[in-house]
Amino acid sequence: MAVSNNDKKLATFAGGCFWCMVKPFDELPGIVSVISGYTGGHTENPTYEEVCTETTGHAEAVQITYEPELFPYERLLELYWQQIDPTDKGGQFHDRGYSYRTAIFVHDEEQREQAEASKLTLKASGRFKGPIVTEIVDAGPFYPAETYHQHYYKTHFAEYKGYEKGSGRLDYLAGKWNTEKDKRGLRERLTELQYEVTQNKATEPAYENEYWNHVGEGIYVDIVNGDPLFSSADKFDSGTGWPSFTKPLDEGLIRREADLSKGQVRTAIRSRLGNTHLGHLFHDGPGDDHLHYRVNSASLRFVSVEDLERGGLGRYLVGFWG
Structure with a gap:
């Protein structure tokens, strides 16, 4: 029923293993596509094996094509923070290394301002102890990952569920976003x-x-x-x-x-x-x-x-x- 002016924009987020960063955004209204890939590094057309060597400078990331009238960038940011540990410099959950860092790659000044404001809001909330280390940097070339890695949560359902649980991501996020403070706020x-x-x-x-x-x-x-x-x-x-x-x-x-x-x-x-x-x-x-x-x-x-x-x-x- 909703209509839009069909204007589309890009949003790019790194949040550790890209297998787990597709499902939260996929198939929401206004989300046109979610692609797993590599960005933020210094080599062209890297492969998964090359990125895993920690020599390319790239991070595993997702690039989202979205219609801001239906799903604004602010909502994407809110959803992004709920998928990661923004205080971890060394990777995400059991995936360690620079290629598993968190980062928001902004495509214009408006996105930068919104990302900075969102980061400040998260910090002020007191939800996380310690500094918020997730970087906000200019977006550069984005290289789609191999077909095997695209929409892994659909194509390899059993393996994905086991990995998602075994990585510690689910338990950690449940403890951060379903707290007694959150419940008290709802009761009020x-x-x-x-x-x-x-x-x-x-x-x-x-x-x-x-x-x-x-x-x-x-x-x-x-x-x-x-x-x-x-x-x-x-x-x-x-x-x-x-x-x-x-x-x-x-x-x-x-x-x-x-x-x-x-x-x-x-x-x-x-x-x-x-x-x-x-x-x-x-x-x-x-x-x-x-x-x-x-x-x-x-x-x-x-x-x-x-x-x-x-x-x-x-x-x-x-x-x-x-």
């Missing part, structure tokens, strides 16, 4: 029901929730971080007492996961970037694919058509006014 701004639903996978009462029979035109956003998730144009009366939709605004902002609780086998749905528990996916919907996204009202906030522009969601107006 969410109601008790909203917190239990979004963080502890509770289910609100049927027919006793805000949006089950809501009929206004607009967008339903993630109550935690404001990401646009569903449109009233795709809402239908499922007869269940919860708001139901035939599809999300963009599949890239929804994550599906197995839910084996309550003695059932179900598919739970979460917002990808907010990690907000939303509800469940069923296959009894009215569309050709029969998808039925049953969502808790407590996970959502409604933004009416009249307020979309003011709320930074003007790009979705075309879905209502053409």
